Amino acid sequence: MKYSEKVMDHFTNPRNVGEIENADGVGVVGNAKCGDIMKMYLKIDDNGVIVDCKFKTFGCGAAIATSSMATELVKGHTVEEALKLTNSAVVEALDGLPAIKVHCSVLAEEAIKSAVADYYKKIGKPIDFDYDPDHDHDHDHGGEDEE
Amino acid sequence: MSRFVYADNAATTPVSREVIDAMMPCFESEWGNPSSPHSMGISAKDMLDDARERIASVLGCSAGEIFFTSGGTESDNWAIKGAAMRMKKKGRTHIVTSKIEHHAVLHTCEALEKEGFEVSYCGVDEYGVVDLEELRSLVTEKTGVVAIMFANNEIGTIQPIEEIVSIAHEKGALMFTDAVQAVGNIDINLSELKVDMLALSGHKLHAPKGIGLLFIRKGVVIGNLIEGGGQEKRKRGGTENLPYIVGLARALELAKENMVHLPRVAKMRDRLISELTKIPYSSLNGHPTKRLPGLVNIGFEFIEGESMLLWLDMKGICASTGSACSSASLDASHVLLAIGVPHEKAHGSLRLSISSDTTDEDIDYIIENVGPIVEKLRNMSPLWEDIVKKQTAKK
């Protein structure tokens, strides 16, 4: 399995790693059993613009790279725009992912959505979009390679 | 200083120069078919016989007990399916294996279950040693074959194989062992070790991939897996892979000679273990002493193995992990789960398998690099964040 240069770039130099104290929205998706957890922090200004976004991820190279890319794609955009972020947009921005790693991009999309949901809860806005915090992502695994 | 360190010898080994040199005549001049009655065939047959004799002498068995195959996987399939078919005729339709076998054994057993055989998967203790009490209770007069590996490929644990042989034989079952990881690392003498069948594979021994053998003790009869021409005493069809067979013979001889280096390898292994387990929240997987001389498996909590491998690779270190994300299988390593490692921890396992080609400088280099990589990944792990917060709250 080989990752694109973009993926390796975001894996080795992940953008926006860290935490935001008093974040306006925090989302955690995935579980340790499956081997990946993403935590997203959003700082949102009065106009609903994401002024800062940080992440922490436990997971494989693709999990780290998709988290990093997702933060880049939503930073500076409004919350409504962030909700439109799809996993395929993340994959595309990374110049593709191996088929068995596509689920990582789904996780990144869900992480952003659940952070926004947390923000909506805080400001008392009804959550008018679908998201799945316990996302039991499909491991669309091709087969088993082993020695 | 960067260097290249190959620490994945349990996955495969480089073909040694001597093995390549031994094989070359079979490509250049001795390319005959050993079954042909003309001069080209006769000299090929001579080389084949010679290779078989030399292998038999390394393993302490007779040449007639050696059957060449395409590798470990075929030998595993043949031994278990062949024995199951044969023993079924004696009313023995039960197979006993362990939970930590290679998939070549496990999936073979699962396939036989679908054919109506009953299979018991014996458990192991926290170190990966087969539970002999449980094994004793599982093996009965209905058991046709007991298939337990000699040494495990992921955690390196060596089984009490003599005792396991006795347990199988007490009930009249055949005993098969997958010794793919053991041969070359443990001195095996088949005149003393009373297994009925043993599998080994060339590419773990500095011979090429795609060559292996099944030892079948004289007097033990099993069914065929691959039918064809009359090769291998009509038990395994297909024109013999003479170049690779000659290579395997040379590799086994060299492995035997190289055994003198194993104490040095084990010392390097132990240095890796003691240094790497100094990293907080890390622990050794497998048995502390009953383990392969070159195999280290360490679990690092709160991080995932594939990202560790990617970083190590960038530093020039080739290693392996039991994480689901790297194996592309559905779950974390079945071996780690069987020894009771929780899923989240199994994802953070790192396997380093060294050889006598490894140097002390290589070990220094690995130790130098693993710590910072673990730290880097932990610093971006939300699980680690929780631990750090708990720790600072305590203070």
Ligand SMILES: Cc1ncc(COP(=O)(O)O)c(C=O)c1O
């Ligand atoms: C314990 C064990 N059994 C069987 C095999 C399969 O051998 P091969 O790759 O020659 O088919 C391997 C590794 O490949 C192994 O480690």
